[in-house]
Amino acid sequence: MVSLDASPPVLDVRDLRVSYRGRGRVVEAVRGVSLRVDPGEVVALVGESGSGKSTTAHAVLGLLPPGGTVDGGRVHIAGQDVTGWPDRRLRAVRGLRAGLVPQDPTVSLNPVRRVGHQVAEALRAHGLADRRTAAARSVELLDEVGLPDPATRARQYPHELSGGMRQRVLIAIALACRPDLVIADEPTSGLDVTVQKHVLDQFDRLTGERGAAVLFVTHDLGVAADRARRIVVMRHGVIVEDGPAAQVLGTPRHDYTRRLIAAAPSLTSARLRPRAAHATPSPPLVVARDLVKEFRLPAGRRLRAVDGVSFEIARGTTFALVGESGSGKSTTARLVARLTTPGAGTLEFDGQDLGRLRGPAVRRLRARLQLVYQNPYGSLDPRLAVEDVVAEPLTAFGAGSRAERRARVAELLDLVALPAGTARRRPPELSGGQRQRVAIARAVALRPDLLILDEPVSALDVSVQAQILQLLAGLQSDLGLTYLFISHDLAVVRQVSDIVGVMRHGRLVETGTADQVFTAPRHEYTAELLDAIPGRTHR
Amino acid sequence: MTELITPVAPAPPGGPAEPVPAAERRDRGLVRRLLRPGLVVAIAVVSVALLWAFVPGWFTGHDPITGVPAQNLRPPGADHWFGTDHLGRDLFARVVHGSALSLQAALIAVLIGLLAGSTIGLLSGFAGGAVDDVLMRVVDVLLAIPGLLLSLAVVTVLGFGTVNVAVAVGVASVATFARVMRGEVLRVRQATYIEAAFASGVRWTGVLRRHVLPNSAGPVVVLAALEFGQAILAVSALSFLGFGAAPPAPEWGSLISEGRNHLATSWWLTTLPGLVVIAVVLATSRISRALGGDGSTTW
Numbered sequence: 039m040v041s042l043d044a045s046p047p048v049l050d051v052r053d054l055r056v057s058y059r060g061r062g063r064v065v066e067a068v069r070g071v072s073l074r075v076d077p078g079e080v081v082a083l084v085g086e087s088g089s090g091k092s093t094t095a096h097a098v099l100g101l102l103p104p105g106g107t108v109d110g111g112r113v114h115i116a117g118q119d120v121t122g123w124p125d126r127r128l129r130a131v132r133g134l135r136a137g138l139v140p141q142d143p144t145v146s147l148n149p150v151r152r153v154g155h156q157v158a159e160a161l162r163a164h165g166l167a168d169r170r171t172a173a174a175r176s177v178e179l180l181d182e183v184g185l186p187d188p189a190t191r192a193r194q195y196p197h198e199l200s201g202g203m204r205q206r207v208l209i210a211i212a213l214a215c216r217p218d219l220v221i222a223d224e225p226t227s228g229l230d231v232t233v234q235k236h237v238l239d240q241f242d243r244l245t246g247e248r249g250a251a252v253l254f255v256t257h258d259l260g261v262a263a264d265r266a267r268r269i270v271v272m273r274h275g276v277i278v279e280d281g282p283a284a285q286v287l288g289t290p291r292h293d294y295t296r297r298l299i300a301a302a303p304s305l306t307s308a309r310l311r312p313r314a315a316h317a318t319p320s321p322p323l324v325v326a327r328d329l330v331k332e333f334r335l336p337a338g339r340r341l342r343a344v345d346g347v348s349f350e351i352a353r354g355t356t357f358a359l360v361g362e363s364g365s366g367k368s369t370t371a372r373l374v375a376r377l378t379t380p381g382a383g384t385l386e387f388d389g390q391d392l393g394r395l396r397g398p399a400v401r402r403l404r405a406r407l408q409l410v411y412q413n414p415y416g417s418l419d420p421r422l423a424v425e426d427v428v429a430e431p432l433t434a435f436g437a438g439s440r441a442e443r444r445a446r447v448a449e450l451l452d453l454v455a456l457p458a459g460t461a462r463r464r465p466p467e468l469s470g471g472q473r474q475r476v477a478i479a480r481a482v483a484l485r486p487d488l489l490i491l492d493e494p495v496s497a498l499d500v501s502v503q504a505q506i507l508q509l510l511a512g513l514q515s516d517l518g519l520t521y522l523f524i525s526h527d528l529a530v531v532r533q534v535s536d537i538v539g540v541m542r543h544g545r546l547v548e549t550g551t552a553d554q555v556f557t558a559p560r561h562e563y564t565a566e567l568l569d570a571i572p573g574r575t576h577r
Numbered sequence: 578m579t580e581l582i583t584p585v586a587p588a589p590p591g592g593p594a595e596p597v598p599a600a601e602r603r604d605r606g607l608v609r610r611l612l613r614p615g616l617v618v619a620i621a622v623v624s625v626a627l628l629w630a631f632v633p634g635w636f637t638g639h640d641p642i643t644g645v646p647a648q649n650l651r652p653p654g655a656d657h658w659f660g661t662d663h664l665g666r667d668l669f670a671r672v673v674h675g676s677a678l679s680l681q682a683a684l685i686a687v688l689i690g691l692l693a694g695s696t697i698g699l700l701s702g703f704a705g706g707a708v709d710d711v712l713m714r715v716v717d718v719l720l721a722i723p724g725l726l727l728s729l730a731v732v733t734v735l736g737f738g739t740v741n742v743a744v745a746v747g748v749a750s751v752a753t754f755a756r757v758m759r760g761e762v763l764r765v766r767q768a769t770y771i772e773a774a775f776a777s778g779v780r781w782t783g784v785l786r787r788h789v790l791p792n793s794a795g796p797v798v799v800l801a802a803l804e805f806g807q808a809i810l811a812v813s814a815l816s817f818l819g820f821g822a823a824p825p826a827p828e829w830g831s832l833i834s835e836g837r838n839h840l841a842t843s844w845w846l847t848t849l850p851g852l853v854v855i856a857v858v859l860a861t862s863r864i865s866r867a868l869g870g871d872g873s874t875t876w
Contacts, residue, residue: 375776377772377775377776401778401780402778404776404777404778405778408776408777409773409776411769411773413769416768416769416770417769417770417773418770418773419770419774419787419788419792420770420792421791421792422787422788430774430777430779430787431777431778431779433779433783434777434778434779434780434783435778477773480773480777484778
């Protein structure tokens with residue numbers, strides 16, 4: 039910074055402090071962050087939710103949400119001190135000198151404007167093109183970010199594009215004016231792994247060609263490891279570690295970094311539980327044969343969500359179904375849970391044909407087969423106290439007296455390592471991880487045989503995710519549970535499963551033991567999925 | 578990402594380390610919202626009207642039924658706050674004593690609308706399919722007829738009297754309640770926790786009672802507060818038309834109606850009871866907004 043011969047950093051943040059005000063409270067989100075990004079450098083800013091990483095990124099561009107204020111510190115972009123600039127002056131910097139790739143591609147594009155227009159807007163806002171040249175240039179840009187048939191895409195609306203395509207459009211907008219710095223805020227967190235890999239590869243190539251520096255904000259250490267030369271770890275609004283990627287990941291100095299690395303499933307491959315012993319030759323708990331489920335679409339078309347899926351789940355083991363969105367894995371889980379009925383094929387649970395069960399018999403089955411949902415924010419009734427949520431299945435089946443149920447609830451909360459005081463609180467007062475523990479306590483309340491886990495950890499931060507996975511592994515050995523584990527995250531699946539089934543377009547393309555699928559995949563799609571797991575280049 | 582979350586101390590062993598919003602913060606916000614001047618006035622107005630209904634003696638010493646003929650048609654003054662009518666009866670006393678009948682009628686009307694309407698809406702939204710279709714077409718028919726006309730038709734069938742007027746007004750509001758309730762139930766029905774309850778083995782009656790009803794009742798309660806004001810108006814309108822309380826008994830609508838005969842000379846006979854009705858209706862509407870959690874109202 040002091041030396042004059044070296045080119046100045048494109049981003050130099052010194053002692054930045056940001057707080058949020060609301061309802062008479064002040065929350066310090068960023069507490070003295072200093073950070074620099076040199077020209078052409080790729081820096082990853084890593085942290086969990088609430089760490090202040092996104093706030094830092096937004097404060098740099100003057101894009102804080104209402105209530106957020108910069109309390110101190112200086113921000114230099116491309117050698118220019120932009121601290122405290124009014125919005126009007128900052129607008130000339132945004133896009134031109136520093137582009138932003140926002141977090142959520144589903145809401146970051148204007149739904150009533152064609153995407154070509156939105157790319158052209160970025161060019162015209164900075165006077166880099168007029169009406170006619172902007173249109174042609176925007177098609178070029180869309181082509182550069184790898185959109186197939188860019189001229190057609192430019193005339194389409196955001197809802198006509200997939201999530202990956204929309205993210206490419208956002209990248210095109212951010213790169214339109216060839217900025218020196220691109221701030222990417224969790225650019226791919228909502229995308230499937232294979233799509234994520236393609237989008238990020240393209241992004242790396244483009245920024246590399248243009249020599250743009252990148253500040254990559256992410257919660258995923260694996261992604262950071264793959265993409266960044268330097269990694270900055272944030273926690274509770276301060277930077278805890280800053281260094282070259284290899285050093286941060288290989289010899290982390292801070293305890294928190296060490297814990298993050300240990301929790302990141304993509305960076306560790308240790309199993310959480312010894313492999314289930316297959317010594318007891320008992321009949322499998324679940325047998326699915328040629329399951330088919332079709333959904334009727336408008337205009338008389340039909341969508342085959344599940345197409346001839348067959349598998350068996352042995353008692354006490356974990357069967358994982360892996361696939362990307364739309365692969366039919368969740369529908370399969372709902373079929374097994376008897377929340378919907380198959381169009382064809384048979385499904386046996388402990389020798390009973392699930393398809394033939396009706397009315398009261400289905401309800402009796404519920405006692406032996408429970409579900410844990412992906413989103414703990416949606417699966418718990420916000421108005422009920424935790425003890426009532428956990429007691430719900432007990433009450434529904436009239437298990438024990440009121441006092442016995444209360445005792446059982448206390449026991450269950452203890453089992454999932456929640457403090458006893460949680461019993462009287464309501465779900466909105468709990469964190470995501472705590473809520474998922476409540477959901478698990480409810481699911482095991484009736485001592486079921488089978489637990490269907492539908493993406494149980496994908497809505498959680500990595501360190502919380504690791505704790506929940508550990509809890510699930512512990513419960514499985516203690517209670518002898520059988521798991522059907524649905525996930526899009528191969529790294530998580532590797533940690534918990536015995537048998538893995540890979541689904542694509544409603545078909546089960548490969549089934550095998552976890553070791554076999556992960557080390558010697560037979561199907562090319564499995565290989566592609568494995569290749570897309572972030573963090574592999576590091577390991 | 579959620580930056581609005583406070584940093585907290587490291588995790589207790591086994592427990593996840595994530596912040597927990599404090600319940601006290603919500604309470605403080607509630608207190609502040611309750612102290613908005615408009616809301617304070619609104620609550621005061623409704624409280625006074627209710628006190629009039631229950632303990633009229635606290636507010637006036639005059640007799641609402643028998644007047645002093647010598648003092649007829651006096652303008653408002655220190656003796657008679659609202660003036661007197663053509664029989665020399667104190668108008669303020671009549672308004673105070675009349676609130677019992679008016680509010681009672683409005684209450685009955687709202688209860689009928691609330692109970693019948695939300696039951697229809699609940700069943701319709703929860704059952705779906707043919708049940709939904711049939712119930713909603715009935716509701717459509719009710720909505721197609723103007724409310725007051727429907728009330729008039731019902732009260733003509735039932736006969737005169739305050740309770741009958743109340744029933745008539747209540748029947749006219751069933752459709753609105755049913756619509757709002759159904760909409761809420763349809764929204765709640767989609768929630769994962771409803772499916773989770775079914776998956777836990779809870780019977781449909783249990784799901785309805787424990788999950789659907791409590792989570793969809795909010796807007797209906799807000800509507801009830803709003804409809805209370807509307808019911809006061811509708812009951813007054815029907816009384817004004819002569820379907821309500823029999824003559825000597827005071828009632829807000831009939832007071833305004835009687836005052837018409839002397840409108841040219843004695844403006845207070847229609848205006849002051851009318852202003853009371855307006856004040857109470859506006860107050861219930863403001864309270865209803867507060868119940869609806871409208872934080873944007875600054876007064």
